[in-house]
Amino acid sequence: MSSFQLKAFGFGTVLAAIAALSTPTYAMDACATGKTITEGKLTIATGNPAYYPWVHDDTPQSGKGFEAAVGYAVADKMGFAKDDVVWVRTSFDEAIQPGAKNFDFNMQQYSITEERERVVDFSDPYYAAPAAILVRQKTVDAGLKPEMAALKALKWGVAQATTALPVVTQTIQPESDPLFYDDTANAVAAMQADQIDAAIFDLPTALYLSAVVLDDGVVLGQFPAAQSDNPDQFGMLMAEGNPIKECVDAALAELKTDGSLTEIEAEWLQAATNVPLVK
Amino acid sequence: MNRREAYEARQRKRALILATISTLLVVAILVIFVPMAPGWEQVRKSFFSGDVFVQSFPKMAKAFLLNIAIFAWSAPLVAIVGLLIALARSVRSPALFPLRIFGAAYVDIFRGLPVVLVIYLIGFGIPGLGLPRPYNSPYIWGTVALVLTYSAYVAEILRSGIESVHASQRAAGLSLGMSERSVMRDIVLPQAIRRVVPANMNMLIAMQKDVALLSFIGPVEILRQAGIFKSLFANFTPYVVAAAIFLVVTIPATRYADYLMNRQRDARS
Amino acid sequence: MLEAEPKLRMRGVVKNFGDHAVLRGIDLTVSEGEMVCLIGASGSGKSTLLRCLNGLEPVDDGEIFLDSLDIAEPGLDLGPVRQRIGIVFQSFNLFPHMNALENVLLAPRRVLGKTRDQMMGEAEALFTRFGLAAHMHKYPDQLSGGQQQRVAIIRALAMKPEVMLFDEVTSALDPELVGEVLDVLRALQAEGMTMILATHEMRFARDVADRICFMDAGVMLEEGTPDVIFSAPKNERTKAFLKSILV
Numbered sequence: 001m002s003s004f005q006l007k008a009f010g011f012g013t014v015l016a017a018i019a020a021l022s023t024p025t026y027a028m029d030a031c032a033t034g035k036t037i038t039e040g041k042l043t044i045a046t047g048n049p050a051y052y053p054w055v056h057d058d059t060p061q062s063g064k065g066f067e068a069a070v071g072y073a074v075a076d077k078m079g080f081a082k083d084d085v086v087w088v089r090t091s092f093d094e095a096i097q098p099g100a101k102n103f104d105f106n107m108q109q110y111s112i113t114e115e116r117e118r119v120v121d122f123s124d125p126y127y128a129a130p131a132a133i134l135v136r137q138k139t140v141d142a143g144l145k146p147e148m149a150a151l152k153a154l155k156w157g158v159a160q161a162t163t164a165l166p167v168v169t170q171t172i173q174p175e176s177d178p179l180f181y182d183d184t185a186n187a188v189a190a191m192q193a194d195q196i197d198a199a200i201f202d203l204p205t206a207l208y209l210s211a212v213v214l215d216d217g218v219v220l221g222q223f224p225a226a227q228s229d230n231p232d233q234f235g236m237l238m239a240e241g242n243p244i245k246e247c248v249d250a251a252l253a254e255l256k257t258d259g260s261l262t263e264i265e266a267e268w269l270q271a272a273t274n275v276p277l278v279k
Numbered sequence: 280m281n282r283r284e285a286y287e288a289r290q291r292k293r294a295l296i297l298a299t300i301s302t303l304l305v306v307a308i309l310v311i312f313v314p315m316a317p318g319w320e321q322v323r324k325s326f327f328s329g330d331v332f333v334q335s336f337p338k339m340a341k342a343f344l345l346n347i348a349i350f351a352w353s354a355p356l357v358a359i360v361g362l363l364i365a366l367a368r369s370v371r372s373p374a375l376f377p378l379r380i381f382g383a384a385y386v387d388i389f390r391g392l393p394v395v396l397v398i399y400l401i402g403f404g405i406p407g408l409g410l411p412r413p414y415n416s417p418y419i420w421g422t423v424a425l426v427l428t429y430s431a432y433v434a435e436i437l438r439s440g441i442e443s444v445h446a447s448q449r450a451a452g453l454s455l456g457m458s459e460r461s462v463m464r465d466i467v468l469p470q471a472i473r474r475v476v477p478a479n480m481n482m483l484i485a486m487q488k489d490v491a492l493l494s495f496i497g498p499v500e501i502l503r504q505a506g507i508f509k510s511l512f513a514n515f516t517p518y519v520v521a522a523a524i525f526l527v528v529t530i531p532a533t534r535y536a537d538y539l540m541n542r543q544r545d546a547r548s
Numbered sequence: 549m550l551e552a553e554p555k556l557r558m559r560g561v562v563k564n565f566g567d568h569a570v571l572r573g574i575d576l577t578v579s580e581g582e583m584v585c586l587i588g589a590s591g592s593g594k595s596t597l598l599r600c601l602n603g604l605e606p607v608d609d610g611e612i613f614l615d616s617l618d619i620a621e622p623g624l625d626l627g628p629v630r631q632r633i634g635i636v637f638q639s640f641n642l643f644p645h646m647n648a649l650e651n652v653l654l655a656p657r658r659v660l661g662k663t664r665d666q667m668m669g670e671a672e673a674l675f676t677r678f679g680l681a682a683h684m685h686k687y688p689d690q691l692s693g694g695q696q697q698r699v700a701i702i703r704a705l706a707m708k709p710e711v712m713l714f715d716e717v718t719s720a721l722d723p724e725l726v727g728e729v730l731d732v733l734r735a736l737q738a739e740g741m742t743m744i745l746a747t748h749e750m751r752f753a754r755d756v757a758d759r760i761c762f763m764d765a766g767v768m769l770e771e772g773t774p775d776v777i778f779s780a781p782k783n784e785r786t787k788a789f790l791k792s793i794l795v
Binding site: 447448450451452453454455456457458461465466469470473 | 599602603604626627628629630631634635637639641642643644645654655658659703704707
Binding site: 092093096097098099113115116118119120155157161162165177178179180181182186189190192193194195196 | 324326407411417498499503510
């Protein structure tokens with residue numbers, strides 16, 4: 001565990017302790033009682049750092065950003081006050097490594113896959129992410145259209161194994177082997193160095209990169225859900241067999257039914273109505 | 280059997296029994312006690328999944344071919360650049376003093392930097408200057424970074440080899456009327472290179488492992504492939520596969536380097 | 549013996565190692581075909597003088613004429629000088645990664661531009677002459693000290709030098725191997741080679757040298773024919789040195 005996480009964890013715990021002393025106990029849903037790693041608290045993990053637009057300014061406590069907002073909404077439905085939500089940080093590796101977890105659930109755009117389900121548990125999906133193509137303006141100027149035949153000739157980069165790799169290797173099947181990067185920043189660096197023409201990201205990430213990070217970035221197109229037999233869906237990751245799953249799923253179901261999940265999505269994820277579908 | 284032989288035979292027998300018992304003990308602890316740990320079942324599933332092993336192995340082995348290819352074209356370049364730098368550092372003529380300074384600075388800089396940093400800076404930085412394809416390939420610049428770094432180490436090893444050749448060898452060559460250049464090429468270098476073969480073998484083994492760092496700038500070699508599988512399966516077994524594949528190559532190589540080193544030591548004593 | 553035109557002529561040769569003066573104004577003239585033996589205690593400057601003659605140590609002051617060429621001139625290209633003045637060292641200094649034949653062929657090929665074939669007959673003749681024909685293809689570590697030293701002499705001779713310098717060439721040898729090397733020196737003298745030897749072999753020096761020079765603390769104290777030096781030395785230090793050696 002990094003010192004940063006220790007600090008975050010410790011800080012949260014202290015806050016929680018103060019809150020417990022000073023305010024009357026929040027009316028807690030019976031479902032989560034005795035199922036969280038700290039009684040009376042809901043510990044949510046995010047990335048280190050957490051990226052826009054999922055968490056704004058790397059500060060999930062603000063509730064700003066899609067995943068931060070969903071986290072607090074779920075906590076609320078589970079009967080936790082805002083003050084009872086504790087944020088910790090993990091990498092992907094820490095999230096899946098065997099042994100006790102330091103979070104109740106972990107949100108960082110984890111795609112739900114069958115293989116992963118064997119090792120960890122996922123909540124029901126809280127977002128279905130279309131895959132989108134990020135390119136530079138000059139590639140568009142050179143006449144590239146979002147059509148499958150044209151895409152095969154590009155040099156591809158991938159930074160997200162679950163979201164992007166199947167799209168590139170199975171759907172597009174490019175002529176040359178794709179290059180692979182640790183994170184979106186490196187993929188963008190490679191695009192700036194002209195080592196790759198295009199990269200696949202989930203749509204919100206692609207929109208963010210084109211708007212803020214890559215000066216001449218353009219989201220060329222998105223893939224229709226029907227084109228991949230397994231649309232990329234994000235779920236909250238939990239330790240296998242964690243009894244809290246049913247509570248989280250119940251909370252998510254409520255958020256979907258009452259339309260608040262859609263509202264959160266509309267508030268924090270940029271509308272992408274102008275991104276064409278790949279033909 | 281004379282008295283000494285009998286004594287030595289007894290000693291060997293004792294050592295054998297001791298070694299057997301201690302080995303069995305260690306194996307017993309590993310096999311019996313580790314699985315008794317509460318988290319063993321989880322660890323076994325995460326690191327030693329037979330399923331994942333079988334599914335990932337073919338692609339991992341294929342990815343390793345890329346490691347081998349990168350190594351194969353890097354190693355001769357490292358030898359050449361390392362030699363040139365070592366020679367630059369070994370020139371005696373005062374007129375070539377700047378060359379010595381250059382050699383020393385080169386070695387200081389590239390031995391002082393983590394390889395991965397050099398790979399990042401060169402692998403993304405130089406192509407970012409606007410080189411056209413295919414001259415901006417991460418394979419090219421990643422290789423350049425690897426070669427620059429390891430040449431610095433090899434240069435130092437070679438230089439120590441050059442300095443280990445006794446001054447009288449140089450004197451003998453010069454006294455016959457040979458030029459400095461010819462003395463270096465025909466007399467000093469052949470002896471120096473022979474002496475540092477084992478040390479350079481170890482360097483090559485280290486470099487072979489560091490080829491994996493090229494994955495930071497894009498190429499999908501074995502470590503990256505393992506990372507992809509880890510992500511897809513949410514399982515660390517692909518890393519165990521990678522470790523196994525690495526060991527198959529590096530263990531014989533290190534054994535061979537040790538053998539060379541021992542042979543050289545025996546020859547000297 | 550007639551005073552011919554001198555082959556080597558040293559005037560006021562000075563050599564310092566830092567603050568330490570090793571040669572303090574050496575004057576010495578050597579004629580064509582002459583064999584001069586330098587004697588004196590260790591550290592008296594014999595080896596340094598030889599290394600200066602071969603250009604391995606730059607001279608700080610003074611002149612050294614080889615025929616009419618001043619080889620002590622700073623900045624002179626020493627390659628051609630070294631071809632004309634061969635040197636053999638106490639510790640042989642054969643190239644260990646080459647066999648005896650390759651040791652001998654290397655310099656003629658690199659310096660004189662001869663091919664292996666051109667040199668082969670000559671090299672074989674030298675090996676045969678010094679009783680090493682059977683050892684041509686052996687590596688230095690497969691040869692005895694005496695054999696190694698003879699190969700080193702052949703190596704120097706292959707460059708056809710006009711003067712040969714021998715720096716205590718028998719000092720590193722087991723006693724029973726000294727004779728075979730001294731025989732080679734006698735043979736060279738017989739064919740008229742100009743030679744300067746630094747040596748501790750007093751009997752040999754007395755028997756074969758044309759002239760003996762006694763060096764002490766970087767100075768040439770006394771020189772003369774072996775008879776004079778060994779039987780009636782004038783200088784007290786020469787007497788003391790000879791006494792200490794010839795107990």
